[in-house]
């Protein structure tokens with residue numbers, strides 16, 4: 230099966246990097262990317278953000294001997310160069326996905342700005358591509374492995390057999406740059422009243438059983454209960470139906486779930502049309518949207534497009550590319566998402582009903598070939614940039630942002646109300662602070678060069694659990710607090726560079 234037909238739209242993995250070529254052509258004579266040169270490993274005098282680097286390149290420093298490039302290079306080339314320099318400055322090679330980089334768990338006590346903690350392995354040896362963890366009140370943890378199914382991790386780290394009867398998944402795949410497949414198990418989440426009703430929700434991509442030439446799948450949500458190792462009482466919660474089967478691999482499917490305090494369930498669906506932009510701006514299609522339903526699947530009558538003829542009635546927001554994280558902030562009663570952009574343009578978004586988040590009309594990042602994102606021309610869509618909701622945090626260079634949580638536990642009281650955000654390619658864990666108006670305040674790198682962090686959850690004990698991918702087996706890690714007086718002084722702290730800055734004018 231040609232599972233990856235559309236993958237060329239998602240990544241271009243040719244041997245050469247057009248961004249690097251532009252740098253080699255115009256800059257390498259005067260700037261070295263070697264460590265020790267100062268260009269990639271020391272603060273830049275004129276600013277380190279992509280915006281500041283772009284400005285340095287555009288205007289140059291004629292008196293010091295650097296010409297301005299605003300006249301000779303197109304704005305997107307200048308942006309590409311700035312992204313390339315910024316990537317190199319955080320030691321992030323565009324082509325390095327860290328799938329099999331050595332996985333070393335830092336030992337001892339880690340001190341960060343607000344808390345000291347230790348990191349231990351709850352369980353290792355999961356499938357290399359797990360997707361979601363969900364702690365249970367009794368200390369066990371549900372874990373989904375994309376191409377295997379659902380299992381239960383005991384507090385002692387032992388892992389159950391697969392829960393039988395969950396939606397079918399497929400373990401055939403194409404390995405392009407990353408793994409591409411169709412028919413995966415994605416998020417697992419508990420109903421807010423789980424203690425009483427036992428409902429467990431699963432987001433999966435259902436593969437077309439008789440599409441022989443090209444594999445196809447579409448996002449779907451079910452709920453059920455686990456009894457004696459079996460998935461029972463299954464009910465369909467959200468199922469747009471096989472007319473929405475898509476050839477785009479599930480890597481861009483989104484696949485997260487979030488509950489609010491009023492009984493609504495939010496569902497993230499990524500680029501799953503016939504290409505990475507098909508239908509994302511079209512309200513008749515479920516792709517590239519965040520959806521809202523009641524926990525039992527009914528369509529809320531006050532959804533923003535319920536009264537729009539032809540619109541898919543569960544749409545809450547649209548214009549999303551690869552929404553990897555979805556969380557309700559119970560403190561502020563707001564819904565947030567994280568979203569992977571192309572090269573640059575990863576985002577942390579505040580999701581407001583009915584708003585357009587821009588893909589594929591506009592992005593802070595660039596396409597992999599260096600072209601700006603403006604598929605509006607192809608699609609014949611004209612738009613006003615003011616009508617596109619900008620991210621609260623623009624994560625460029627892109628860390629390949631994954632899932633996140635708003636921390637509200639007892640174990641780390643100073644982190645309450647803040648976001649803990651994971652990343653895949655960068656293999657970093659961030660702490661991100663917002664103010665009461667939902668504006669970005671600051672960020673800290675809590676862990677760096679760890680492993681591809683796919684999911685993050687807070688346990689009922691307040692500890693923070695990370696689900697990491699690795700070629701030699703996925704792992705669940707636990708961050709638990711250590712009283713500061715127990716902390717030794719060895720320099721194990723993660724770098725604390727507030728690398729990302731808020732966008733001027735962004736919400």
Ligand code: HEC
Pocket residue numbers: 252255256257258259260272273274275276282285286290293294295296298310311314
């Ligand atoms: C002819 C030599 C020359 C070329 C070509 C050149 N630069 Fe520079 N560049 C300099 C010099 C000299 C400075 C130092 C100016 C200063 O620090 O005041 C500089 C400064 C910079 C800075 C700001 C550094 C800081 O500390 O803030 C950036 C960013 C930069 N260059 C990027 C580039 C890029 C990208 C290119 C290719 C498009 C490029 N330069 C091409 C000579 C050059």
